[in-house]
Amino acid sequence: MYAQMVKSTGEGVKDLKEMSPEERAFQERIDRGEKIEPKEWMPEGYRKTLIRQIGQHAHSEIVGQLPEGNWITRAPTLERKAILLAKVQDEAGHGLYLYCAAETLGVSRDELLEKLHSGNMKYSSIFNYPTLTWADIGAIGWLVDGAAIMNQVPLQRTSYGPYSRAMIRICKEESFHQRQGYDIMMKMAKGTPEQKEMAQDALNRFWYPSLMMFGPSDKDSVHSAQSMAWKIKINTNDELRQKFVDQTVPQAEYLGLTIPDENLAWNEEKGGYDFSEPDWSEFYEVLKGNGPCNKERLGARVKAWEDGAWFREGLMAHAEKQSAAKLAAE
Amino acid sequence: MKKEWPLWEVFIRGQHGLNHRHVGSLHAPDAEMAIKNARDVYTRRNEGVSIWVVESKHITASSPSERGPLFEPSNDKVYRHPTFFDIPDEVGHM
Amino acid sequence: MEAAADQVDRTAYATWLMRMGDNTLILGHRLSEWCGHSPVLEEDIAMANTALDLIGQTQLWLGLAGEVEGAGRTADNLAYLRDASKFRNVLMVERPNGDFGQTLMRQFLFDAWHHAMLTELLTSTEERVREIAAKALKEVSYHLERSADLVIRLGDGSEESHARMQAALDDQWAYTGELSTPDEIDTATAAAGIAPDLAKVGTVWRQTVEEVLRAATLSVPDSTFAHQGGKSGRHTEHLGYILADMQFLQRAYPGAVW
Numbered sequence: 001m002y003a004q005m006v007k008s009t010g011e012g013v014k015d016l017k018e019m020s021p022e023e024r025a026f027q028e029r030i031d032r033g034e035k036i037e038p039k040e041w042m043p044e045g046y047r048k049t050l051i052r053q054i055g056q057h058a059h060s061e062i063v064g065q066l067p068e069g070n071w072i073t074r075a076p077t078l079e080r081k082a083i084l085l086a087k088v089q090d091e092a093g094h095g096l097y098l099y100c101a102a103e104t105l106g107v108s109r110d111e112l113l114e115k116l117h118s119g120n121m122k123y124s125s126i127f128n129y130p131t132l133t134w135a136d137i138g139a140i141g142w143l144v145d146g147a148a149i150m151n152q153v154p155l156q157r158t159s160y161g162p163y164s165r166a167m168i169r170i171c172k173e174e175s176f177h178q179r180q181g182y183d184i185m186m187k188m189a190k191g192t193p194e195q196k197e198m199a200q201d202a203l204n205r206f207w208y209p210s211l212m213m214f215g216p217s218d219k220d221s222v223h224s225a226q227s228m229a230w231k232i233k234i235n236t237n238d239e240l241r242q243k244f245v246d247q248t249v250p251q252a253e254y255l256g257l258t259i260p261d262e263n264l265a266w267n268e269e270k271g272g273y274d275f276s277e278p279d280w281s282e283f284y285e286v287l288k289g290n291g292p293c294n295k296e297r298l299g300a301r302v303k304a305w306e307d308g309a310w311f312r313e314g315l316m317a318h319a320e321k322q323s324a325a326k327l328a329a330e
Numbered sequence: 331m332k333k334e335w336p337l338w339e340v341f342i343r344g345q346h347g348l349n350h351r352h353v354g355s356l357h358a359p360d361a362e363m364a365i366k367n368a369r370d371v372y373t374r375r376n377e378g379v380s381i382w383v384v385e386s387k388h389i390t391a392s393s394p395s396e397r398g399p400l401f402e403p404s405n406d407k408v409y410r411h412p413t414f415f416d417i418p419d420e421v422g423h424m
Numbered sequence: 425m426e427a428a429a430d431q432v433d434r435t436a437y438a439t440w441l442m443r444m445g446d447n448t449l450i451l452g453h454r455l456s457e458w459c460g461h462s463p464v465l466e467e468d469i470a471m472a473n474t475a476l477d478l479i480g481q482t483q484l485w486l487g488l489a490g491e492v493e494g495a496g497r498t499a500d501n502l503a504y505l506r507d508a509s510k511f512r513n514v515l516m517v518e519r520p521n522g523d524f525g526q527t528l529m530r531q532f533l534f535d536a537w538h539h540a541m542l543t544e545l546l547t548s549t550e551e552r553v554r555e556i557a558a559k560a561l562k563e564v565s566y567h568l569e570r571s572a573d574l575v576i577r578l579g580d581g582s583e584e585s586h587a588r589m590q591a592a593l594d595d596q597w598a599y600t601g602e603l604s605t606p607d608e609i610d611t612a613t614a615a616a617g618i619a620p621d622l623a624k625v626g627t628v629w630r631q632t633v634e635e636v637l638r639a640a641t642l643s644v645p646d647s648t649f650a651h652q653g654g655k656s657g658r659h660t661e662h663l664g665y666i667l668a669d670m671q672f673l674q675r676a677y678p679g680a681v682w
Contacts, residue, residue: 040394065460065468072456073666076673076682077500078449081456082479086374088459089472093371096465100355103337109357110334134673134682169354173375184682192680300461308463311524311578314585316333318577319359335464356466359577366570370470 002060002124002148004215005287006233008049008226030231035161038104046230047105050160052121053232054102055112059123061095063116063297067131068140076134080184084137087177094170101162117302125283126213128291129205135188135195139202141181143210143248149178150244151214154234163232182251189255196256203252204260208278214241216280246272337386338364340371342378350382361385432616438493439512440613442502443655445485446513449503451534452478453666454521463524470570474531477563484556504674508663515654516599518663522592525578525585529592532571533633537603539568540628544620553618572636579640590642601650604629609655 016024023043029036036042065088072088075081099109115121126144131137149171156167188199214237218224227233235243245264252259263276285291335357341350353372358364364383372378392400408414417424455475462468486499497505516534521527542564545557578585604626606614613619637644653659673682 037394039391062460062465069460072459073453073669074672076504076680078479078483078503079500080682082476085456085459085472085476085479089374089469089476092460092465092468092472093374096356096371096469097354099465100337103355108334166354187682191682192677194677195680304461304463308524310582310584310588311463311467312335313333314578314581314588315359315363315574316335317582317585318580319363321580322360357464358466362573363577366573367466367470369566370473371466374469374473 002064002151002213003053003056004122004124004213006049006053006056006223006227008045008223008230011045011226012222013225013229027229030159030229034159035164036159037161045226046232049227049230050163050232051102051105051107051112053227054098054105054163054166055107055115055121056123058095058098058102058112059116059121060127061091061098063123063127063301064144065091065095066297066300067127067129067293068137070131071134071137074134075137083180087141087180090173090177093173094166097166097169098163101160101166104162113305117298117305119289119298122287123297124213125286125291126209127297128286128294129209130293132205133198133202135185135198135202136206138181138184138188138199139206141177141179142185142251143181143203143206144213145174145177145181146248147210147213147240147244149174150240150247151235157231157234159231185255185257189257199255200257203257207260208282211241211244211275211278212280212283212286214238214244216283242272245275249273335359338368338383339386339389340364340368341382341384342368342372343380344378345376350380353377355386358383432612432618434492434494436609436612437616437618438489439609440619441485441489441492443512443514443609445482445489445499445502446511447517447534447538448478448485449482450511450513450663450666451517451531452476452482453670454517455527455531457521458524458527467524474567474570477560477567481556481560481563484559488552488556500674504671508659508667509657511654511657511659511663511667513654513663514599514602515651515660516596516602518654518660518666519599520662522595523588525588526592526595528571528574528578529589530596531567532575532636533596533600534603535564535568535571536632536636537600537625537629538564540625540632541620543628544625548619549617568632572632575636575642576640579637579642586641589640593637593642594645597645597647598649598651600633601648602652602654605650605652607655 014023016027019027022041026036026042026046036046068084068088068091072081072085075084099112102112103109112121116123126147131140152167152171152174156164156171158164158167185199185202188195190196216237218237224233224236228236249259249264261276263274265274266272267274286294289295336359337355338358338361339355340353342353343350356364356367356371358367361383364385365381368381368383373381404410452475455471455478458471459468459475462471482503483499486502490497490499490502516530519530539561542557542561545553546561548554548557575589579589580586604622606622610619610622614621634644673680
């Protein structure tokens with residue numbers, strides 16, 4: 001997902017009996033569905049895991065601006081240009097909300113950005129794939145935002161108040177993103193033969209990377225179990241992936257496009273589709289930095305940050321001068 | 331010099347005359363820019379008619395550990411709610 | 425609505441509308457290039473808001489230009505299917521963004537003109553022009569407030585930001601004259617009352633610019649040289665590259681619906 005393979009304490013979930021009184025009271029509050037708010041007592045592992053998860057999610061939003069931003073100047077009509085710009089701008093906003101949520105846990109946005117820039121924090125693997133045609137913009141909205149929404153909707157109920165509130169705002173704003181992507185795909189799939197070919201090609205390239213977004217199977221992962229006990233992860237990766245496939249297959253059929261998986265078949269017994277696993281070795285390579293666009297994506301973020309240093313500092317210098325002048329006048 | 335822009339809390343009054351409501355936070359070098367940034371970040375969908383900003387460090391919050399003494403005493407003051415009183419139907423709307 | 429338009433050559437009127445729409449189209453395009461690359465998230469979002477306003481204004485101005493021209497061309501046709509020599513924007517808006525300071529300085533210099541122009545257009549003899557101007561003026565008032573504020577803050581900020589803003593101003597200066605230098609199209613549309621006297625717009629522009637630059641502790645360059653040509657279709661080399669990007673899909677797949 002936007003936050004993939006987030007490490008928690010690594011110790012597995014403690015039984016209520018093994019917990020300190022504070023830990024037990026904390027876990028019981030979560031079990032009752034109460035929200036945890038900033039400055040309230042929380043286990044150090046909860047705080048650290050959340051910083052990693054929210055930070056990674058925020059990084060994914062702002063790195064996620066880049067592959068789509070790639071096509072803003074080439075959007076085919078004025079309306080498409082405005083819609084795409086508004087959408088990519090929303091992603092900047094979502095990054096901003098999430099960084100602010102992370103900041104309530106005692107880390108600054110600049111610190112998080114420095115960790116992104118130095119490679120110490122990750123962003124979602126999906127944004128290391130290139131956008132080669134206009135149909136990719138449709139495919140990203142349809143598949144990538146579709147997969148993201150699948151994860152984000154349950155996260156509105158997450159136990160940490162600021163994170164939950166950020167997710168609520170994000171989900172509200174995102175509701176148009178997936179639709180705009182599908183709308184592009186409809187136009188392309190029903191368009192000229194070249195357009196249809198572009199649409200199919202985009203689906204071929206984005207299908208497996210989209211499935212990878214949910215992360216590898218985590219049914220035996222101690223990290224996932226702890227995160228689920230803390231309600232900062234609501235569903236397992238496999239549950240979400242299955243739900244995504246089940247939702248997407250009929251949408252592809254409507255478009256008249258073929259999902260690039262020979263093993264895709266309806267399984268009556270489980271009430272869902274059987275499908276092929278993505279190539280996980282590719283996933284790990286992308287996480288290690290060997291995806292098609294890792295260098296460009298991170299490079300663009302670092303450049304924006306470094307080139308903008310004088311701007312941020314210049315405005316701070318002005319604000320400090322003004323406040324000094326105001327103090328002197330008092 | 332390397333100094334992060336301070337964090338601001340943003341409150342917005344919507345179209346319907348309700349109170350200003352906390353909508354989120356952002357960074358800005360000073361209050362005037364915080365207002366402008368709030369306009370650009372938090373009213374993109376026609377959400378507001380008035381913005382307040384306050385630097386986060388100036389917010390004083392109630393202490394979580396005092397939650398009990400602060401809020402539980404009002405639990406049993408049920409007579410403050412209109413449903414506490416039975417008014418016969420014949421009286422009409424009240 | 426036809427009264428004033430009848431008094432002026434429709435071609436002149438349509439050309440004047442294209443100037444308005446091409447300015448907003450090309451500047452909006454340039455601003456959109458910053459999306460995802462700005463110095464700080466809050467500015468990234470603010471810059472995109474300005475770009476979105478300008479794209480919206482483009483749809484109105486070029487839409488009306490197409491109607492007045494009467495050849496059945498839509499705003500999209502005009503944006504995506506004209507070659508560079510048919511574009512009527514001023515040179516300033518097509519120049520590359522440079523650093524964030526150069527982009528902001530250009531934005532301020534343009535906003536100050538745009539604001540003065542739209543204010544005058546509120547009393548245009550053409551109702552459609554008045555309507556578009558009224559809508560655009562609200563947006564541009566905010567653009568100007570923001571860009572002027574940032575120019576002042578950065579000019580009177582750190583040593584480096586001051587130096588960069590002065591360099592940006594010196595670099596842009598020779599491209600500002602074109603905004604308020606009237607030619608026969610301006611004269612004809614002004615005579616019909618559709619557009620204002622450009623010299624008057626130029627005077628207001630100059631006042632705003634001097635006031636803001638003074639507050640920004642920046643010096644107005646003394647050079648009066650002004651590059652010209654954009655308004656009549658003689659552009660810099662940069663416009664061709666913008667169009668190669670912008671028009672790629674429409675050119676490569678003629679007639680496709682997106």
